[in-house]
Amino acid sequence: MYKNRILILAVLALLLAPSLSHAYFYAGMKWNNNTCYYRQGRNMGSISGVWTLAVRYSAITWNNAGSCFRFIWNGVIDRGKGYDGYNVFCGYNRGNGALATVTTWFSGSRILECDMEFNLYYPWGNAVSTAYDIQNVATHEFGHFLKLRDLYTYADRYKTMYGYAGMGETLKRTLD
Secondary structure, eight states, X not given: OHHHHHHHHHHHHHHHSOOOOOSOOBOSOEESSSEEEEEEOSOOGGGHHHHHHHHHHHHHHHHTTSOSOEEEEEEEOSOOSSSSSOEEEEEEOOSSXXXXXXXXXXXXXXXXXXXXXXXXXXXXESSOTTSEEHHHHHHHXXXXXXXXXXXXXXXXXXXXXXXXXXXXXXXXXXXX
């Protein structure tokens, strides 16, 4: 009888508990193997070396998450966005719009390639209050390489996959 009461109380606690906010939502696609080789592409502006280090640190953050999947730096290449067999991060300037985007090419549920583009219309830097933090945004965008979706609720505002960032923000440098 006592065990039944505990079981009933446990079930009630689960049913009545507020719904938990999720750290991410997975879109159901994955890479053919556990490795994504990525490169720095063209149009990275005058702070090219800063971009390289910041994006590499973002990839390392994901590599240290405990998964067997790895992002592996593979140098610089003179390419931009496009389905060409290379996963690149590159720059573009399209005026006011998204800070960064990831384009994914896939076949069925298999990811074939991803390209990350940073909008150079905005000021970029490394942990400065007057610019968007490269590492912060790149860590978020690498989540899209894994087909994690953006989160947009107020409860999610401190999480890696929250879809907005402010100037000087570094919250997404670490994973939620």
